[in-house]
Amino acid sequence: MRKDYIEATEPVDHETEFVEKFWTAAWEREGGPQGRADRILRKEEYRAMAPYIAKLPKGARMLDGGCGLGDWTLCFARQGFSVAGMDLSRQTVAQLRARFPEVEFVAGDIRNTTFPDACFDAYFSWGVFEHFASGFQECIREAFRIVKPGGWLFITVPLDNLRHAVLAGLAAHSAPDGALRFYQWRLTRAELARELAIGGFEVLETRPMHKRQGVLRSLHHEFGLPYEWMLTKGLSVALAPFIPGPLIAHMVFAAARKPSDQ
Numbered sequence: 001m002r003k004d005y006i007e008a009t010e011p012v013d014h015e016t017e018f019v020e021k022f023w024t025a026a027w028e029r030e031g032g033p034q035g036r037a038d039r040i041l042r043k044e045e046y047r048a049m050a051p052y053i054a055k056l057p058k059g060a061r062m063l064d065g066g067c068g069l070g071d072w073t074l075c076f077a078r079q080g081f082s083v084a085g086m087d088l089s090r091q092t093v094a095q096l097r098a099r100f101p102e103v104e105f106v107a108g109d110i111r112n113t114t115f116p117d118a119c120f121d122a123y124f125s126w127g128v129f130e131h132f133a134s135g136f137q138e139c140i141r142e143a144f145r146i147v148k149p150g151g152w153l154f155i156t157v158p159l160d161n162l163r164h165a166v167l168a169g170l171a172a173h174s175a176p177d178g179a180l181r182f183y184q185w186r187l188t189r190a191e192l193a194r195e196l197a198i199g200g201f202e203v204l205e206t207r208p209m210h211k212r213q214g215v216l217r218s219l220h221h222e223f224g225l226p227y228e229w230m231l232t233k234g235l236s237v238a239l240a241p242f243i244p245g246p247l248i249a250h251m252v253f254a255a256a257r258k259p260s261d262q
């Protein structure tokens with residue numbers, strides 16, 4: 001497991017406060033919730049979880065842990081699932097509740113929710129479990145508590161791909177400039193599987209995801225190409241299919257199951 005750092009631009013002592021401020025500002029820059037649920041059907045995560053979800057009855061209970069702008073929650077609500085979206089950003093959740101009062105959005109921390117034991121058939125969470133320096137087990141322990149026996153957990157976290165391993169080896173010889181603070185964990189597939197197994201889940205599959213995003217980052221950081229250039233975007237689309245996932249993929253997906261007898 002490898003730690004990523006970010007520049008500490010302003011002093012925020014408490015880690016949870018930092019994460020909430022960081023994401024509230026990010027969602028404000030995106031213009032707040034727009035209800036773009038239609039784009040979800042094209043996402044890699046959606047295609048990966050779809051075969052599992054297809055087995056659930058209409059009205060099955062789902063949790064979108066760290067729902068951000070709420071598009072995933074809206075997508076599943078419109079498919080007839082009883083889905084709750086939870087996020088640490090109180091401002092974003094207030095905006096979601098005002099704009100979509102028919103959908104369940106809750107402000108809260110996925111490490112410590114008020115949901116009853118064993119109430120969710122499926123729990124999904126994209127790019128959330130990695131944000132706390134203490135590691136993954138607080139998120140996984142709470143997920144295990146609220147998922148029904150035989151229920152599913154689907155998560156993505158940043159992949160510690162080969163590119164990162166090489167860059168980390170090179171950076172080990174140079175001291176970072178300025179004040180930095182912990183931003184997120186980065187894991188290999190085996191490390192993610194091990195974290196889930198420690199938490200009591202049976203791991204069904206892991207797979208690298210978002211190769212194009214990984215290529216884009218490499219073109220920017222190693223070759224100095226600005227993200228917004230058409231050339232950078234075009235190259236990332238053209239190159240991604242030819243580069244192995246373990247070398248370049250940005251995220252890793254896992255599907256896991258709570259054993260039926262727990």
Ligand SMILES: C[S@@+](CC[C@H](N)C(=O)[O-])C[C@H]1O[C@@H](n2cnc3c(N)ncnc32)[C@H](O)[C@@H]1O
Binds near residue numbers: 065086087089126
């Ligand atoms: C990478 S974004 C993902 C947003 C959304 N799931 C998506 O895929 O578009 C991470 C989100 O998780 C939220 N978050 C981070 N830690 C959290 C926690 N402990 N409890 C609830 N939400 C959290 C952040 O506020 C942010 O909205």
